[in-house]
Amino acid sequence: MERLLKIGITCYPSLGGSGVVATELGKLLAEKGHEVHFITHSIPFRLGTFHRNIYYHEVEVNDYYVFRYPPYDLALATRMAQVAKMQNLDLLHVHYAVPHAVCAYLAKQMVGDRLKVVTTLHGTDITVLGQDESLKDLIRLGINESDAVTAVSNDLITETRRALDITRDIDLTYNFVDKRVYYPRDVSGMRGDFAEPHEKILMHISNFRPVKRVGDVVDIFARVSKQIPSRLLLVGEGPDLPKIQAKISEMGLEDRVRFLGKQDEIAQVISLADLLLLPSEKESFGLVALEAMACGVPTVGSEAGGIPELVQHGVTGYLAPIGDTEAMAEHAVRLLGDEELAARFREACLHRACSEFCNNRITNQYEDIYYRVLGQA
Numbered sequence: 001m002e003r004l005l006k007i008g009i010t011c012y013p014s015l016g017g018s019g020v021v022a023t024e025l026g027k028l029l030a031e032k033g034h035e036v037h038f039i040t041h042s043i044p045f046r047l048g049t050f051h052r053n054i055y056y057h058e059v060e061v062n063d064y065y066v067f068r069y070p071p072y073d074l075a076l077a078t079r080m081a082q083v084a085k086m087q088n089l090d091l092l093h094v095h096y097a098v099p100h101a102v103c104a105y106l107a108k109q110m111v112g113d114r115l116k117v118v119t120t121l122h123g124t125d126i127t128v129l130g131q132d133e134s135l136k137d138l139i140r141l142g143i144n145e146s147d148a149v150t151a152v153s154n155d156l157i158t159e160t161r162r163a164l165d166i167t168r169d170i171d172l173t174y175n176f177v178d179k180r181v182y183y184p185r186d187v188s189g190m191r192g193d194f195a196e197p198h199e200k201i202l203m204h205i206s207n208f209r210p211v212k213r214v215g216d217v218v219d220i221f222a223r224v225s226k227q228i229p230s231r232l233l234l235v236g237e238g239p240d241l242p243k244i245q246a247k248i249s250e251m252g253l254e255d256r257v258r259f260l261g262k263q264d265e266i267a268q269v270i271s272l273a274d275l276l277l278l279p280s281e282k283e284s285f286g287l288v289a290l291e292a293m294a295c296g297v298p299t300v301g302s303e304a305g306g307i308p309e310l311v312q313h314g315v316t317g318y319l320a321p322i323g324d325t326e327a328m329a330e331h332a333v334r335l336l337g338d339e340e341l342a343a344r345f346r347e348a349c350l351h352r353a354c355s356e357f358c359n360n361r362i363t364n365q366y367e368d369i370y371y372r373v374l375g376q377a
Ligand code: GMT
Pocket: 015, 016, 017, 018, 019, 021, 121, 122, 123, 124, 127, 152, 175, 207, 209, 211, 282, 283, 284, 285, 286, 287, 288
């Protein structure tokens, strides 16, 4: 049996998919007996209650008067090095190249080469920050100095190579769902709160950033609701929310659309839906579509980024070019209007989520990478 490891994990503790993946991975590794140390500025939002083998080390930023701006990145690097020495960590697994991989690189300089660094790319540091010339060299440094780099889709690997001229190996590690949490929940008692029995429920879940194209969600729904009695549930909050509220009023859709705000029990919420809409401009993977898939809910969305690696067009959902809301609406109408087709998609979703993206499979892939960088493969 391979030896149990001591792993430091750093992520954005309050940020969407990457924070969820990092936290869930930490919990699964701890369940397998590894010792997991979260090194973050606040407790990761999905961590929940006390877990065996999980520790949390807070990064505190000193606000000395000589600093014009409190240096969070230096505080993080210092904390990483302290924890690595104190707890005798084998490796740091950081999510996002900037600043986390760069901080881990600094920590490694302080601790010594025995401390290995694994970096997972989630998208935004490549597709957004990677476009900024002033940051490119820094992101490249973080990536090239890591002992292993993983990315959450083939598309992101290609994009990383193209945007940053990276030639090193990058492992593919898709996002995953814990099948003990994500399965079709019985929400029949709650469905009536949101829709009449003959109505379908369309859902969108995001952080309402411009890349999510939530305006397209409303356009798709407006077309669909002309042909199929339906409701739209919007879950999450973010910068585009006021614009979307205004658009819904202008289009006279207020009585058919509900805003649910931020929700924690995503498996329950998604189980209310007949269809998820994800028309993003950029999406390195689309964790929410996987969460929906695992609950038996197909996705209609765009062909952006890694979405086609997850959602199989015509099998577990339908995809169309970014911005083609007409085609997306046609796909949605087809699926929602045909019970037999919908049942087939639902089965395909459940099967695919379990076979390709289950927690055990992806956790094993990460473990293999850890043992490889530690020379124990
Ligand atoms: O989608 C977001 O805006 C949040 C972002 C994040 O950093 O959490 O999500 C990114 O990472 C997720 C986990 O790997 C992926 O599933 C999302 O597709 C990716 N978002 C984008 O690429 C826009």
